[in-house]
Amino acid sequence: MLKILKYSFYDLMRSRWSYVYFLFYLLLGLVLLFLNQDLSKAVITLMNIIIILVPLIATIFGVMYFYNSREFTELLLAQPLKRSSIFLGQFFGVAGSLTLSLVLGLGLPFIMYGLVKSDVILNFSLLILTGAFLTFIFTGLAFNIALSNENRIKGFGYAVLLWLFMAVIYDGLFLLSLIVFEEYPLDSFSLAATVLNPIDLSRILILLKLDISALLGYTGAVFKKFLGTQLGFLISGGVLLLWTLLPIWRLTAKARKKDF
Amino acid sequence: MIQIQDLQKRFGKNEVLKGIDLEIPAGGIYAVLGPNGSGKTTLIKSVLGLVIPDKGSIxxxxxxxxxxxxxxxxxxYLPQIANFPGNIRVRELIGMIKDLRQKRSEEAALIELFRLQPFLDKKLSNLSGGTKQKVNLVLTFMFDSPLLILDEPTSGLDPASLLSLKKLIRKERENGKTLLVTTHILQFVEEIADQVIYLLEGKIYYQGTLSGLLEKTGQTDLEHAIAAITSEKQDA
Structure with a gap:
């Protein structure tokens, strides 16, 4: 698996796209710092962008890479290699290089601005960690979609729909349900609904750590009570991990039975 | 060498292999023949583990x-269409496969044989179909393995390379290798094959020597023999 990972990673590092993403994040970090002139404010703005953009980039890139490397995959499949190592290697190659672009692209400007000595380093690290989780989750989901759909157009369509659903539609439905059922106690429902969507979960997690949950009003207090505690934090981390592992598990299971 | 029992595979509603029983002893060249869609590639891919059969054992x-x-x-394995990742160079591709297989390889002589030196530093997407096929051949023949599976090895090759390929195949047979070859070029079959396996609609219609096939169909050459099988099937 490590060899496949090496070649996928190497392949990606040479492609233009990795640099485009790296430069994009670099520019984003610099612009935010320049506009905000303040580290902790820049971190909050950054969160809003990361939460939406990282899943989108991971989804699109994952699907694109999977379809584009079909020839490479077929070549590898006829070699004495385990199927799961081929697909896992490619997955970690893509997710790893995307995460590297994210960490370096955002890390460099913030470090230059004096992040290490400031008190937002923990918040910033949490932000980057969540970004990494989201990258792995959505790359995994994208690989699953691409593996199950021979037709590229369909695969792309489903992938974009998935992102749209998780990032936008889910919240809409969530809010709608809150309004429709406002007569009922919705604390545990909204908590569960948030935990079930990795994007929402990441957002809440960061918001709470940034200590601006007061902005969320009563719901914020409920969330704070649950997620703000050690246990809540662990549970959310566990759910993010589960969201990462499930697509990987399905990927290997599906790949074992597929015909090429 | 290869034992196949009651191999069945369907893709959706399309039943491609309908119970194949096949025994291929070690050593010699076996040509897998059959019309388009008769299941040749599926059979080969099942042996390779690329296609997972529904039933039967290999x-x-x-x-x-x-x-x-x-x-x-x-x-x-020599795949049918040389589909290589386009953004890497020939030299890198050869190096990569060597690295993945960790086996002694003799690519230098093959590169020489197919005159690929000028292309070594070219990207694969910039190569012509025939040149890609030569790279494909180098990747297949550079390792010393007892079984070689070649899917349409002649496609896109110029006459000089075709001669080199035949020489290469004969040399492998002399070394006691087993070769499984699919092709539509009957002249190629007549020249190199020891035995033919004729697939028809997902079943084995005939396995044996070439002369036996001619006898069975009552024809004098392979082309007519195969045409006779196909039309006989259509009349039935």
Whole structure:
């Protein structure tokens, strides 16, 4: 698996796209710092962008890479290699290089601005960690979609729909349900609904750590009570991990039975 | 070498292999023939583990291949259409496959044989179909394995390379290798094959020597023999 990972990673590092993403994040970090002139404010703005953009980039890139490397995959499949190592290697190659672009692209400007000595380093690290989780989750989901759909157009369509659903539609439905059922106690429902969507979960997690949950009003207090505690934090981390592992598990299971 | 029992595979509603029983002893060149869509590639891909059969078993040198991958160390495969990742160079591709297989390889002589030196530093997407096929051949023949599976090895080759390929195939047979070849070029079959396996609609219609096939169909050459089988099937 490590060899496949090496070649996928190497392949990606040479492609233009990795640099485009790296430069994009670099520019984003610099612009935010320049506009905000303040580290902790820049971190909050950054969160809003990361939460939406990282899943989108991971989804699109994952699907694109999977379809584009079909020839490479077929070549590898006829070699004495385990199927799961081929697909896992490619997955970690893509997710790893995307995460590297994210960490370096955002890390460099913030470090230059004096992040290490400031008190937002923990918040910033949490932000980057969540970004990494989201990258792995959505790359995994994208690989699953691409593996199950021979037709590229369909695969792309489903992938974009998935992102749209998780990032936008889910919240809409969530809010709608809150309004429709406002007569009922919705604390545990909204908590569960948030935990079930990795994007929402990441957002809440960061918001709470940034200590601006007061902005969320009563719901914020409920969330704070649950997620703000050690246990809540662990549970959310566990759910993010589960969201990462499930697509990987399905990927290997599906790949074992597929015909090429 | 290869034992196949009651191999069945369907893709959706399309039943491609309808119970194939096949025994291929070690050593010699076996040509797999059959009209388009008769299941040649599916059969080969099942042996390679690329296609997972619905039913039946395949054993290589006495070992069942299902859910295994190490047996592929003992075989080399030439895919039908040379689909390579386009953004890497020929030299890198050869190096990569060598690295992945960790086996002694003799690519230098093959590069020489197919005159590929000028292309070594070119990207694969910039190569012509015939040149890609030559790279494909180098990748297949550079390792020393007891079983070689060649899917349409002649496609796109110029006459000089075709001669080199035939020489190469004969040399492998002299070394006691087993070669499984699919092709539509009947002249190529007549020249090199020891035995023919004729697939028709997902079943084995005939396995044996070439002369036996001619006898069975009452024809004088392979082309007419195959035409006779196909039309006989259509009349029935």
């Amino acid at each position: 054993s290589l040198s006495g070992e069942r291949i299902r859910n295994r991958w190490r047996y592929r160390e003992a075989l080399n």
